[in-house]
Amino acid sequence: MENANPLGEFLRARRALVSPEDSGLSATGRRRVAGLRREEVAMLAGVSIDYYVRLEQGRERNPSAQVVDALGEALRLDDDAMAHLHRLARPIRTRGRSRPRSDRVSPALLRMMAGWHHTPAVVLGSRLTVLAHNALGRALFAGHTHSDDLVRLVFLDPDARTFYPDWERVAVSTVAGLRGAAGAADDDPELVRTVGELSLHSPEFSRLWARHDIRHKTHETKRFRHPLVGELTLEYESLTVNGAPGQQLVIYQAAPGSPSEQALSLLGSLAAATAPTPDPTPDPTADPTPSEKVTRREW
Structure with missing residues (x-):
């Protein structure tokens, strides 16, 4: 869960799920990893191999929205996964603690x-x-x-x-x-x-x-x-x-x-x-x- 480079982890996991054939590429040569190679993702997204490697390694942390969209297309992400990729690439920074999620049902x-x-x-x-x-x-x-x-x-x-x-x-x-x-x-x-x-x-x-x-x-x-x-x-x-x-x-x-x-x-x-037989009806405005x-x- 806690990871200093969540963007890189996500990119590595998702490219492992896309086969070259899914992307219209020829699967030539011996492949040591499942899915797409780094250079194949870079080519499909229209970025340099060096830039993509820096993204996966966490040495580049500020890709543009256009680059993120291109990476999502290369990795064949659906709408939910694409939105998640954008959040990882450009996280919203807030001051102080975010609003806690409530377990109390109204x-x-x-x-x-x-x-x-x-x-x-x-x-x-x-x-x-x-x-x-x-x-x-x-x-x-x-x-x-x-x-x-x-x-x-x-x-x-x-x-x-x-x-x-x-x-x-x-x-x-x-x-x-x-x-x-x-x-x-x-x-x-x-x-x-x-x-x-x-x-x-x-x-x-x-x-x-x-x-x-x-x-x-x-x-x-x-x-x-x-x-x-x-x-x-x-x-x-x-x-x-x-x-x-x-x-x-x-x-x-x-x-x-x-x-x-x-x-x-x-x-x-x-x-x-x-x-079970219910208790007398409580005051609906009272706290539980x-x-x-x-x-x-x-x-």
Whole structure:
């Protein structure tokens, strides 16, 4: 995580993922490294080999926006990765400490989610930990060792590959989403600890993290194999919470009239039947008590 030359690390990782054939080049001669050679990236980007080597080595740290765009095109970066490359090349310098990312979910958002009885919804933090959920969102992810942490659920949970039938695709998307969610706060000490733990215990995570894929959660179709209701195919939309930097509201839906919609309805009924009797309705304007905070973050 902490690296004195993040730009160079990103460039090295990304050129290793592009084959000469992808770029219209002939793969001649013995190649000691995967992907493109430095001189090939330089040629495709229209810069000198010496200049590109200095960028990778951290001896040149101020490429122009035009050069960054050319490098992104040479490395075949998508929009998210291109934006990340620009941030690495020209980081925004701020005075003092940046605004901390909040783990507190607004009471108004909690009330809104509680009213969605047929739609699973969760609020994620910048490390893809679950900060809050509605009843159906809780039921969707319940029963796992790491139900409150979507990254650890994918890579450390013993039944992750059963829960996610398309585990390999989910794993790639999750690591890219973690980088996307972290954004400019990738020096967050808790994120550093999280990446260190996952790299130590999951070779798959370590390999994928080294690729430097980055993708913001937006929308996707995901399959689940739920222990209570079986197969579910759900579409999700991820929305940023403007009042809380780093938070994402993720809403899942099944196609109308589909077997997944029926299974989701059954899951809602099962969750309602096993839900504890609620306490008297609290004052919605009051701050949450310590016990309420734990309920929102744990399953």
